Amino acid sequence: MKGNKRGKMLLACMVTITVLAGCSSTKSADSGGGKAQDASEATINPTGFPIMNESTTVSGFAAKFFANADWNNIRLWNDYEKKTNIHVKWDTVQTETLKEKRNLLLAGNDYPEMFYASAFSRSDLLKYGKQGAFLPLNDLIDKYAPNFKAMMDKYPIIAKGITMPDGNIYGLPTIYDPEFKSVLYGTPWVKQEWLDKLGLQQPETLDDFYNMLKAFKEKDPNGNNQKDEIAWGAVGTTGIVNYLRGSFGLNNHGTSNINVDTDPETGKLRFIPSDPRYKELLQFVSKLYKDGLIEQDIVSVKSTEVDSKGVQGLLGVSDSVDPVAIYNQKGYVGLSVLKGPHGDQQFSAYGSPLGNIGMFVLTDKAKHPEAMMRWVDYFYSDEGIKQFFMGWKDETYTEDASGNVDYTDEIKNNPNGLTLDQAVGQYLIWPGGYYPGFVKQKYFKGAEGMPTSVENAKKAESYVLSQDQIWPPFNFTQDEQSELTTIQTDIDAYVLEMKDKFITGNESFDNWDKYVAALEKMGVERYKAIYQSAAERYAKP
Incomplete structure (x- = not known):
C-alpha cells in the first residue's frame, strides 16, 4: 500500500457514507481491512469537519504522564470534540502501570474501542491482531488517512516498519521527521572553552580523542588547581560505545536492531557482539577506563550524580x-566523527525515524473505525501537528511574521512555578512522549530543537548513514517471535553484562573466545538466522 504526497488531500469519494439500519459486516483479521460500520452508526463525512454529523461517544484507553491534566477535561480533547463531534471517554493510567492494566483489560475482554498512547510491542500487535482483537488498518488508512498515507509514500521505511509479516498494519506510530536531523542523531558534546584553553583542536582520530581526554583529566582546564575534571561524564557505557561504533565499521544499518548488521565481506547478517571489530572497540574503551579518562563509576553511577557534576561545569x-x-x-x-583504525569514519548511532508503532490501535469493539481513523489522521497533518504540540495562538504560543512559533511567557516562565512540561500539560498531552503523531522541528521545542543541536547534527551529517541504509526494528512472525523470545533475552542480557565487564577490566580479553563460545551455546546462530529472515523480508520491495 502506497500513499500520496505530504499534506492534506481530498478523498476520491466525496459522498457521505450512510449505514442502513440492521446491516453490519466484518472482515477477518487477515483481510487487510477494517471493521465495517454497524447498525447504530451515525453518518460519517469522508472529508472535512465535523467527522460525524451526530455527537458520538467512543471509549479510549491511554497512558499519561503526571504532567498532563485529566484527559476528560483537557483543552486539547475538549476543543477537538467540538471540531469532530467525537467525544472520547478516556480511561488513563500512569506509564508505570500501563503494561499491567493494558494486559488485564485484554485478558478479561474488557478492552475499549481504541487504545491510544498505549505503546504496544510489535509482538503484541501481531498476537492480538491475529486473534482478531485488533483491527487491521490497511484499508482504513487507504480510504480515511490521507495525511498518514502521504508520509508512508514519502518515507517507505514507515510502511515497511509498521507492516507485520502477515501483511497487515495493526498500529500507528510516533514518527520523528526524517528531516529533523537533530532529533534523530547528534554526537556527544565537548566543552569548547577547555579545548581553547589547552590549545587543542577537535579530535579527528582515536588517538586525538584519547589525547584530548587525557589533557582534560591532567591539565586543569577549569583552572581551579584541582584534578576534579571528568573527561567523559555519562551514565552507563552505552553512550561512548555507540559513539564509536561507526569508527570501527559497525552497525551499518543503524542501531534499531542493535546487535546485527550486514557483514561487508560476506553480505550476510553479522552478529556484532562477537565480531573482532567489536572486540577492538571494547578494548579501546577499556583503555580509556583504565587510564581514568571516563567516569570511573560509569557502570553504577546514578544520573543525579552525573547531573551534579554537570551543573558544576566539571564534564569535558x-x-x-x-x-x-x-x-x-x-x-x-x-x-x-572519528576515523577508526581501519579507516572507517561513520556515525552509525542512528535509529529509525519510527518510534513505537503501537500508539494507536482500534479494537474489534470499535463502532466507528472509519471515523476514528479520520480522527487520528488529523494529527499527522501540518495543522494537526501544530495544534498538538503548540496549542492555541496568543494563548499558549506566539507566532511571528515569518511563521516561527514559541510558547507564551506563561508557559515558559509559569507564574505558579510549573515546569515547561507541567505548564504545557495543562492544555496538551505530548509531554512524556507517548502519542501517535509526527515530531516536526518547527513545532518541537525540546532540547533537540535548539540551534546548537541543529548545528551539531549538521556537523555529523556528512558521516551519517543514508535513509535507505537505515533499518527500523524488525517485525517477526509469531513462530519466529516465540522462538526468539526464548533465546534473545538471555543473549542480550549476557552481551550487556560482558560489555561492561570487559570495559572495566572485571573480565580479561584473554577470555574473549570463551565469551564467544558461550554465545554459541546460548543459540546465537539461531538468533542470527531469525534476524536474517526478517532482514530478507524487509529488503523485498
Whole structure:
C-alpha cells in the first residue's frame, strides 16, 4: 500500500457514507481491512469537519504522564470534540502501570474501542491482531488517512516498519521527521572553552580523542588547581560505545536492531557482539577506563550524580543533550566523527525515524473505525501537528511574521512555578512522549530543537548513514517471535553484562573466545538466522 504526497488531500469519494439500519459486516483479521460500520452508526463525512454529523461517544484507553491534566477535561480533547463531534471517554493510567492494566483489560475482554498512547510491542500487535482483537488498518488508512498515507509514500521505511509479516498494519506510530536531523542523531558534546584553553583542536582520530581526554583529566582546564575534571561524564557505557561504533565499521544499518548488521565481506547478517571489530572497540574503551579518562563509576553511577557534576561545569564531554538545556552550561559543541583504525569514519548511532508503532490501535469493539481513523489522521497533518504540540495562538504560543512559533511567557516562565512540561500539560498531552503523531522541528521545542543541536547534527551529517541504509526494528512472525523470545533475552542480557565487564577490566580479553563460545551455546546462530529472515523480508520491495 502506497500513499500520496505530504499534506492534506481530498478523498476520491466525496459522498457521505450512510449505514442502513440492521446491516453490519466484518472482515477477518487477515483481510487487510477494517471493521465495517454497524447498525447504530451515525453518518460519517469522508472529508472535512465535523467527522460525524451526530455527537458520538467512543471509549479510549491511554497512558499519561503526571504532567498532563485529566484527559476528560483537557483543552486539547475538549476543543477537538467540538471540531469532530467525537467525544472520547478516556480511561488513563500512569506509564508505570500501563503494561499491567493494558494486559488485564485484554485478558478479561474488557478492552475499549481504541487504545491510544498505549505503546504496544510489535509482538503484541501481531498476537492480538491475529486473534482478531485488533483491527487491521490497511484499508482504513487507504480510504480515511490521507495525511498518514502521504508520509508512508514519502518515507517507505514507515510502511515497511509498521507492516507485520502477515501483511497487515495493526498500529500507528510516533514518527520523528526524517528531516529533523537533530532529533534523530547528534554526537556527544565537548566543552569548547577547555579545548581553547589547552590549545587543542577537535579530535579527528582515536588517538586525538584519547589525547584530548587525557589533557582534560591532567591539565586543569577549569583552572581551579584541582584534578576534579571528568573527561567523559555519562551514565552507563552505552553512550561512548555507540559513539564509536561507526569508527570501527559497525552497525551499518543503524542501531534499531542493535546487535546485527550486514557483514561487508560476506553480505550476510553479522552478529556484532562477537565480531573482532567489536572486540577492538571494547578494548579501546577499556583503555580509556583504565587510564581514568571516563567516569570511573560509569557502570553504577546514578544520573543525579552525573547531573551534579554537570551543573558544576566539571564534564569535558557529555553524551546527553546539549548541557545548556540540562545543566545550564553554555559553550558546548558537538564532537567530531572519528576515523577508526581501519579507516572507517561513520556515525552509525542512528535509529529509525519510527518510534513505537503501537500508539494507536482500534479494537474489534470499535463502532466507528472509519471515523476514528479520520480522527487520528488529523494529527499527522501540518495543522494537526501544530495544534498538538503548540496549542492555541496568543494563548499558549506566539507566532511571528515569518511563521516561527514559541510558547507564551506563561508557559515558559509559569507564574505558579510549573515546569515547561507541567505548564504545557495543562492544555496538551505530548509531554512524556507517548502519542501517535509526527515530531516536526518547527513545532518541537525540546532540547533537540535548539540551534546548537541543529548545528551539531549538521556537523555529523556528512558521516551519517543514508535513509535507505537505515533499518527500523524488525517485525517477526509469531513462530519466529516465540522462538526468539526464548533465546534473545538471555543473549542480550549476557552481551550487556560482558560489555561492561570487559570495559572495566572485571573480565580479561584473554577470555574473549570463551565469551564467544558461550554465545554459541546460548543459540546465537539461531538468533542470527531469525534476524536474517526478517532482514530478507524487509529488503523485498
